[in-house]
Amino acid sequence: DCLSVRDQQGSTPIHLAAEFQGADSMQFFKSVLGSDCFHQPGNCQRTAIHQAAMNKKTNSCLKWLVNECGTDCLSVRDQQGNTPVHLAAWKQGADSMQFFKSVLGSDCFHQPGYLQETAIHLAAMNETNSCLKWLVNECGTDCLSVRDQQGDTPVHLAAWKQGADSMQFFKSVLGSDCFHQPGRFQRTAIHCAAENEATNSCLKWLVNECGTDCLSVRDQQGNTPVHLAAFCQGADSMQFFKSVLGSDCFHQPGCVQRTAIHWAARNEATNSCLKWLVNECGTDCLSVRDQQGNTPVHLAALFQGADSMQFFKSVLGSDCFHQPGRFQRTAIHCAAENEATNSCLKWLVNECGTDCLSVRDQEGDTPVHLAAFCQGADSMQFFKSVLGSDCFHQPGRFQRTAIHQAAMNETNSCLKWLVNECGTDCLSVRDQRGKTPVHLAAWKQGADSMQFFKSVLGSDCFHQPGYLQETAIHLAAMNETNSCLKWLVNECGTDCLSVRDQQGNTPVHLAAFCQGADSMQFFKSVLGSDCFHQPGCVQRTAIHWAARNEATNSCLKWLVNECGTDCLSVRDQRGNTPVHLAAWKQGADSMQFFKSVLGSDCFHQPGRFQRTAIHCAAENEATNSCLKWLVNECGTDCLSVRDQQGNTPVHLAAWKQGADSMQFFKSVLGSDCFHQPGYLQETAIHLAAMNETNSCLKWLVNECGTDCLSVRDQQGDTPVHLAAWKQGADSMQFFKSVLGSDCFHQPGRLQRTAIHWAARNEATNSCLKWLVQQLGRSCLLKRGFNGITAAHLAAQYQDVETLSFIVDLLGVSVLDLRDASHFLPWKRKSVADYAKLNSRHGSQLTRWIAERRHQQRSQSEKTPTVPLHEDFYQVTNPQGFCLIININTYSTGSGEEERKGSERDVDRVRKLFRKLSFTIKEVQNPTTAEIDDFLNETKKSKELAKHGSFVCFLMAHGRKDPQGRDCIIDGHGVQSPVLELAAKFKASVCPDLAGKPKIFFVQACRGSGTDEVTHRGLAVDQLPPEFAQNPALYPPESDFLFCFPPQRVRCPTATLRLAASSCRPCATTSSNFTQRSTWRTS
Template sequence: MEPELRAALEAKDDEKLQQLCPLIDSNMELTVGGYKYFFNEERTQPVTHHIVCKTRSSQCLKLLIDKFGPEFVTCRNDRDETVVHLIAQHQDDSWMELIPEPIVQQSLKVTAWKGRTVTHYAAMNDVSDSVLKLLVDKCGVDCLKSLDNDGNTALHLAAQYQGSDSMKLAKTVLGTDCFQSRGFSNRTVIHYAASNTSSHTSLKWLVVLCGTDCLKASDKDGYTAVHLAAQYQGIKSMELMKDALGTACFYPSKSSQEKTVFHCAASNRSSNASLKWLVQEFGSDCLTKFSDKFGNMPLHFVAEWQGADSMELMKKELGSSCFQLQGKSHKTSIHYAAANRESNESLKWLLNEYGPESLKVPDKDGNTAVHLAAQNQGVDSMELMKTKLGDACFEIKGKLRWTPVHFAATNLSSNASLKWLVKELGSDCLELPDKDGNTAIHLAARYQGIDSMKLMKEALGKDCFLLKGCLNRTAIHCAATNESSNQSLKWLVRECGAESLTVPDQNGHTAVHLASQYQGTDSMELIKQELGTEYFFLEESLFARTPVHCAAFNRVSNASLKWLVKEFGCGCLKTPDKDGDTPIHLATQCQSIDSLELMKIELGINCFQLKGYSNRMPIHIAASSSEKLALFNWLVKECGPDCLKVPEKNGNTAVHLAAQYQGIESMKLIKKELGTGCFHLKGRLMRTPVHCAACNKFGYSVLKWLVLKCGPDCVAAVDKDGNTIVHLAAEHQSADLLQFLIDQIGPQVLSLKNNKGETLVECVEKDSDNDRKARKRNWIELTKDFESFYLEEGAVSVNAEATDDLLNQLRTALEARDDALLRRLCLLLNSNVELTFNDCLNKHRTQSVTHHVVCKSRSLQCLKLLISKFGPDCLLNRNSRGETAVHLTAMHQENLWMKLILEALGRDCFKDTASNGRMVTHYAATNETSNSSLKWLVAEFGRDCLLVPDKEGSTVVHLAAEYQGVDSMELMNRELETDCFKG
C-alpha cells in the first residue's frame, strides 16, 4: 500500500490516488519525493499534507474528510503546517470550501514555519491568487499586515511570488503607501517584486504606480531593486531599469558587501540573459573590474551559480587566464564551480580547460574543489574526482581538519555523495573526528535526514549515535538542532530510547533544550510523549535557562513557545535566567510581534517593563537590532513614548541604541514622539545619540540625518573621552561621511583632538575594514592638499592653462563622481572653462565646470572652492538651455547647497528663468534624489511659487507629481489644499 501511494503521489496521478484514498486506514506519515527545495527532494509528513501539495483534484481530500472527519486537517507536519496552510500555498479557493468554516477560522490563527499565517502561505501561491483574495474578503485587510518572524507581511510575499493582480488588490484595500512598508532586511514591496522569479509584471506595475525613485531605495545591505532584478529576473527587467533610470543605475552602485549589479546578475541561477545583456552594454571589464568586500569578482559568481554557457562567455570575453583570478580566501573559479549546487557543468568545463591538478589546489582555508564538490554536488562529481585523482583525494583534510566525508555529511541537497564515499572508503571514514571532535555522524544528524541515519546504523551499529563530539554532544543533540526537519530526532529516539533525550552536553543542554530552540511543536509533543513534562523545567548549567527560555530563543518559529505556554501557563514566561533575562526578553531578541502579542494577552502590557540583563527592558533589546524595526515600533505604540527615555545600566536609552543599530525610519519615529531634544540626551560615556549614530555600521545615513536635524553644533560635541562624532566616524564610517562633516563645519574637522590628542587621522587607523581605511587615507591626503591651498592667502593656480590633459582628467572625475580628485583638479583651473562629455544618458553636454560640478559632485566643498576662485557670478553663467548653476543645483542637490547659494548671491538669483520658462523652484520639483531643496524654497519664497507655469503650462505641482513621491504631494496639499491636483 505505502509504495503504491508514494508512487502515485510522486507521479501526481490523481486517478490512482482517488482509487487508493478509500483504502487508507490512518493519516500516516509518509516519505515522498519530488519536493525540490528539501533534502534529497523528499518530505516526511502526513498523507493529507502530501495530497494537498501533489494533486490537482480536490476529490482526494474530499474522500479523506468523509472518511476521517474534518478535524484531521488541523494536524501539523514537522514545520507546524496544517493542511489549511498547504491548501493556501498550493491550491485555489475551491479547496477551501471543503473545510468547515469553524476549522478555517481556527486555522487562520495558527502560525507555522517562520511564524507564518495561512495568509502568508496564500501569498506564496504561485499557481493562483484566489485563496489570497478569499482570505482578504473573509478576514479583512489586517490579514495582509501580519508579520512573520522575518518581518514580512503577506504583501511582501505576494510581490515575490504572484503577479500584478495581487498588487492591485493591495492598492485597493490598503492604498499606495503599503508598498513602501519594510520587511526582512528592511526591504520594501518593490524589492520583493524585483525578486520574483516567475514574472516581472508586479515590478513593472509598481514602478508605474510608485515612480522610478522606488527602484533606488536600498535595503539594509544596500541592495536596490536594480540589484535584485539582475539576480532574479531577465532582460525585460534590465531594459525597464535602463528606461526608468538610465544606464547610470547599473554602474557602479554597490551594496554594503560591495556587490555590484554585475555580481548580482552573475548570481542569477535562472538564466544568464541579464549577465549577457550587461556585458553587451558595459563591456567585458564589468566581469573583473569590481570586487566585493571579500575579493570576489562577478566571474567567480558565474562559476558558482551558472553553467557551461556562461563559462564559454567568460573565456570569449576575457580569455582563459581569467579563471585563475583569486577571490575570497584565495578561491579561483574551480573552487566556485565545485560549490555550484545547480549543476556540475561549470566544474566539468573548467576541468577540461585546466586538467585534474586544478582540483587539488587548496584555498586559504585548505579546502580543495574535492571538498566543496562533496558538500554541494552529487555522485557524478565524486566519480569525476576519483577518475581524475584516485581515492587518495578523499583523504585530504581541509578547514577544521574536515575530509570530503565531513563535507558530504553537511550537503543540504542530498546524501548521495555521502553514501558513495562510504561505499568507496569503508565505514571507518564516518568515525574520523574533526578539529572539534565532530564526526560525519554528528554532522549528518544536524544537516541531513533519516536516510543518512539508517546509513550510519547499517555501517557502524546504533552505538555510533552515542559518540561524543564538540561540547560532548551526541548525534541526538545534533539532530535536535536540525532546523530543516525533526525526522532524524524522531528516528534516533526510537533507536536509542527516550533516555537519550535527557543526556546533558558540556553546557548542560539536553536534546529537550535544543529541540525547543531549533524545532517546533511536533518535537515538543514527541518529548512529552516520551518523557512527560518534568524535563521542560530542567535548567541547563551555562545560563540557567529552561526549555521555555530556549523556545523563546527559537529563530525558526515561535510554535514551541506557544505550545509550552499553553501546556504550563503564562508563569513560565517570567522566570529569569542567570543574567536576569526572562523568555519575554529573549523572544524580543529572536522572534516577531506575534510572540509579543502572546505575552501581552497572557501577562498584560506591564510585562514589557521587566528589566533583565544590564537593566534592559524589551524596548532596549528591540532598539539594538537592525532587524527589529517593526517590533520596535510596536513596543513604542503599546508602551508609550516614555519607554524610549528609560536608561539601561550603562546609561543608554532606546534612543541611543536605535541610533547605533537601526535606520532613519526609527529616528523619524523617535522625533515624532519626543522631538529633537532627545537626540541630545547623554548616555554611556556621556555620548549623545548622534555619537552613537557615528558608530552605526549599517551606513552613514542615520548620522547624516541626525546632523541635519540637530544642526552643525552637534558635530563638535564631545563625549567623556573628548571624542566628537568626527573621531568616531573616522573609525566606523566612510570617506563620503567625513566629507559631509567638512561640508558642515569646515576644515576644522581635520584638527579636532580628543583627550588623547588624537585627530581624525589617527582614528582612521583604528578602522578594522582595510579597504575602507585605504580609501579614507587617500581622502585625507587629497583633502590636506585642498585645505592647504584653500587656507593659504593669495594662493595662485599651479597651472593657468586648461590643457587637454587637465580637461580629460576633469571629465574622468566628473563621470566617476570622484569628489576628492575633482577638488584637486579644480585647484588647477583659473577660469570657469566650458567642458563637454557624455552624461549618464550618453548625450553630449557642453557647459561650464560649475554647471557640471553641481550636477555630479556630492561634496559642497567643490562648489565652495569654485565660488572662492571665480567669484559668486560663476553661478550665473548660462548653458545652451539658458540654465544657470542655480537651476541645476536645485535639480540635483539638497537644501544645504541652496543655502550656500543664498549666502553667495542673495535672493534674486532664485527668480531667474531658463529657456523653457522654468524657475529654480520648477527644477527643484524635478529632483529625483531629494525634495529638501523644494521644501526649502517653499519655506523661503512662499507657496505662490508652486503655481507659476513654465512655457508648456506645467507648474511645480505637475512636475513634483511626475518626479517625486508622497512627501512632496503632502507638501502641496498642506500649502495649496487638494484643489491644486485638479489643474
C-alpha cells in the same frame, strides 16, 4: 534490476510510476518484484504510496496500493512528517478523502504533518477546492481556525493558492471577520491573496468585500498587499490598486524601505508590472534606493531578463547599469547572480563593455566569481570568449577563484567545465580558510561531483584536511542531502567517520546537526549505535546535535528511539541537555515528543546560565510555537523565572522574537511584564532595541508609551542608543516620529550618543547614514569619552563603504583626527589607527586608506584642501552667514536713549565680514515681533546649508529681566532674551547649522561683570557648579559662542576683536578675551 536503480533524488522507476501512472503499472511491478517494493523509501523518504497520493491524474494507483499493502501504509510519514493522507489532500480531490474516511475514519484528517499542517491545510493549497469543501463539511468549520506552525489557517493558505470561489465559501461558513485575522508574518488573507501567483481574482474579491482600508494594513515586515502583489502578480493588479487607492500607494516604503517599484523589479514571473509602474510613476522612481542601497535597476538585473535591461536603457540610458548598490555591486554584478537566466548578464556586457567584468564589489568579487556561483557552464563559455581563461584564476572574496565558487553552485556543470578548461591543478588551490574546491563541492553538491573528482584526482583528495581540519567527509555530513556522504563512506571506508575535526566533531555529529534520520540509519548500518554516544565539541553527542537541527526533528526522534530516553538527560559541557537545545532550535512538535517520553518535568530543569527549556524557547529565532506550547503546558509562572543573569523569558523573547510573542505575553501576563528590569536593569524594551528586527520594539512602544524610550539601563543607555547599535534606519525614523530629533543627541554610556552607537553597528551602516543626513556631517565629530568620535568608531567596526562615506563628507584629513585617550598628544590614536583595530575589515581598510592618501597627495597641488583638525571647522565658500540687527532709535516711552554712532559699528562689521567672504543680511530698528520673524525666516533658509558658520550681531540697549536673563531691548522698550533668540539655531531646530560655529555678538550694555571661559577637555560633571548650572556659560548644544561687552558703554572695539575668534567646543567669554585664554582662529 533496472527497477531498483535510483535517480539523483533517490527515486526508483516504481516511485515515479506511482506518481504519474495508474494501477496497471503497480500490478506489473508486483508480478515481477513482489509487494515489498512499494514500501521502499525514495526521495524525501517517500514510498510508492506517498507518490501515488501525489498523482494528479488518477487515484486508482493509490486505492490499489492501499488495498494491496493495508491501511497501515497510510500512517507512514515521509521525511517532512506528511502521510499519504496529507499529500492526497494537497494533490487530489474529494473522492480520495471519501476513500480515506471509509478505511481510516475522519480522525486522520486532523493529524498534523509538516509544519503542523493537517489535511485541511493541505487541501487549502490544492489547485481545486473540491477537497477543501468536502473536508470542511466533514470536519466542521472549527478546522478552519486551526493554525499551522507558522500561524496560518486554511483561510490564509486558500487565499494564497486558490480563487474567489473559496473566499465566498469561507464567508458563507465563517463570515467576513476571518479575512482580517493575522497569520504568518502578521499577514491577513488579503496579504496572502496578494501573493497568489495564479490569479488576482481572490485579491479583488477580498478588497471589494473588506474595503480598501485592508490594502493599507502592514505585515510584520512592513509590507502592504500592494507591495506583495507587485512582487507576485502583474500589471492588472496595479491598475486595480490605482483605481481604488490612487498612484500614491506605489511610492510607500515597505520592508527594507522598498516601494512597489522595487518589488515589481523582483517579480520573476513578469516585468509587465514593473513597466506599468515606471510609466505611471515616472522614471525618477528607478533611482530610489532601498535600505540596502539597491535601486529597481539592481533588483531587476538580479531577478529578471534582458528585456528589463533594454527597457531601462530606453528610459534612463546606460549609466544606470554602472551605479553601485548593496555591497558596491553594479547591475552587472547583480545580473551575474541571476539564477534564472544569463540573458541579462550577456546583454549588459555587450552594452557596457568587457571592462565591467573586472569591477570588484565590496567583498572583492567580480561578476565572473558571482556567475560561477549562481549560473551554469554557458556563462563560463561566454566569459572565456570575451576575457580568456585567466579570469577564472583571479582570487575574490576569501581568496576564492571562480572554481571555488563553482564548487558551491547547486549544479556542477559549471565546475566540470572549469576543471576541463583550467586543468586539475585548480582543484588543489586553497582559499583563505584552507578549503579546496573538493571541500566546497562536498558541502554543496552531490555524489556526481565526488565521482568526477575521483576520476581526475583519485580518492586521496577526500582525506585532505581544510578549514578546522575538516575533510571532504566532514563537509559532506553538513550537506543538505546525504548522497555525497554515503558515496564517500563507501569509497573511503567507515574509518573516515571516526576522524575528528579541530573542534572534536566527527561526521556523525555534523550529520546529526544538518541531515535527517536516513543518515543516522546509514551510520548504524556501518558503525553500530555506539557512535551516537561519542562526545564531540563541548561534549555534545549526536543526540545533542540532532536537537540543534533546525531543518528537521526526524533525526532527533530516531536517535531517542534508538538510544533510549536516558540520552536526553546527558548534559553538554555548558550544562544543556538535548531538551534545552531543541527548545532553542526546533518547534512545538519536539516538545510534545519530549513530554510523551519524559513528562513535563524536563522542561523545568535548569541548564546553561540556569535557563530552563522555557528560557531557551524564548531565544528561538525561527518560531515561537515552542514557547507558546511550553507556557500552555507549564503555566504562566514559568515566565517569571529568572536566569542567572536576571532575565525572564519575556526579556529573551523581546531580544530574539517578534511582536506576536509580545502580544502573547500581554494576553497571559498583562503589560506590566514589559517594564520589569533584568540583566543590567534592562527592560523588555531595551532588549527589543537589540533585536535584529524592530517589529517587537515598535509594538512595545505603541503598547507602553514613548516614556519607555527614555528609561536608562544600568550603564546609562536608553533603547534609542541600543537600537542605533543593533538595528537600521527604520528604527531611527520611528524614534524621530515619536520623540523628535533631540533624542539622538542624548549621551549614554561613555558619553556616547546614538551617532556613536550607529557607528558601532556592524550589521548595517544605514542607521549611521540616516543620522548624518538628519543631523549634519558634524555629528560624526562629536566627542564621547576619551575624545572618541563616531568617525573613530566607524573605522573600528564598519567597512570600507562606511569609511569612504565619512571621508567624502569630511575630507581625507579626517583620517588623522585623534582621540584624547592619552595625556601625550602624539600617543593619541587617529581614525586610521582605529581602522587597524577592525577585526573584520582591518587589512581592507588599511589598503584603502593608503590608496586614498596617495590620491590626495597627487591631487593636492591642483586642489588645495584645508586640513581637518579637532581644533578647526571645515572652511567653505561662502565662508559663512552674517546677520546684523541694529536698534538705534528708541521711543520716548521706552525709557532708553538713542544709540548715536551705531551706524559706524554696522559699517565696520559689514566691511569686515564682506572681506571674510560672508553672506550678509541686515535689519534696522525692528520690533521684537519683527526680530522673531526675521530669525525664523533665516533658520528655514536653504542657503544655510552652503555656509560653514553663522554670525549674528545684536546691537541694542540691554539689561537683565526679572528672571536674570540677558535681554536686548527694541525701540519700544520690549525685552527679548538673548538665549531664546539663539535657541532658534540649535541643531535640533536648524539642522543645516548642525556642527557649525554659531557666534552671537551682543553689543548691549549689561553691567560691569565678566565671565570665565569654559576650559576645553573638561566634562560637564568636572566643571565648577557655576559653570555646569549656567546654560549661558555651558550651552546644552555645542558650537555656540556668546560675546558680551563688560560695561554699560558702547564697545565696538571689543566686538571687532572677538569677531575673528571661534571655539570648539563651545565657550562663553568676556571682552578681555585675549587675556583670559588663547583660541585658534578659523
